[in-house]
Amino acid sequence: MLRDLIGAIVFTAAVLAAVDFIGDIAVRPQLTSVSAPAPTPAMETAETATSATGSTPAPETPAVVASTRDLGGDAQKGKKLFRKKCQNCHTMDKGGPDRTGPNLWSIVGRTKASREDFRYSRTMESLGGVWTLAEINSLITRPRSFVPDTKMVFAGLKKEQERADVLAFLQTLTD
Ligand code: HEC
Incomplete structure (x- = not known):
């Protein structure tokens, strides 16, 4: 009974840790994918602007x-x-x-x-x-x-x- 309880706690902790870990992985690429392309449209605009102003x-x-x-x-x-x-x-x-x-x-x-x-x-x-x-x-x-x-x-x-x-x-x- 006690072993079952400890087992359950350890299991839960492991699951929580895993969720946390997976969450990190899942969130990080999302963050980079959100922040990385952001400058791109701006850069494109700048490039368009440069070519439009005729360099x-x-x-x-x-x-x-x-x-x-x-x-x-x-x-x-x-x-x-x-x-x-x-x-x-x-x-x-x-x-x-x-x-x-x-x-x-x-x-x-x-x-x-x-x-x-x-x-x-x-x-x-x-x-x-x-x-x-x-x-x-x-x-x-x-x-x-x-x-x-x-x-x-x-x-x-x-x-x-x-x-x-x-x-x-x-x-x-x-x-
Ligand atoms: C009152 C004096 C004045 C008059 C009148 C004037 N300009 Fe200018 N112009 C300047 C000055 C001073 C500069 C430099 C501007 C600066 O550095 O911001 C300049 C710069 C320029 C430039 C850029 C030159 C370069 O080397 O990049 C052009 C083109 C130009 N003027 C065309 C004209 C034309 C065409 C007219 C007539 C329709 C005219 N300007 C009338 C004073 C004048």
């Missing part, structure tokens, strides 16, 4: 080039607009100096914030990748929205047509 030639780029054409971006008009709106701060010729803003020769596809001697804002410097038409479009729509601490003190070009013209002109600034 590699994103599929978005030709679409924007096409839409610039669709909008009838006129490089001649863009040059006039550039003289009026941008030239106070930016030179556009090859080898031209930086002024209030950096020289913009070959800016489409140029690495962001890459003029050696120009002191960019912190955010501009941390953007990374090369300038796509889409991003220059966003920048000149309202610089402060694109780069909150920007040194580019420029209200922006509100008219889509004017931006398309300026972008068409900027595309000509290349060898």
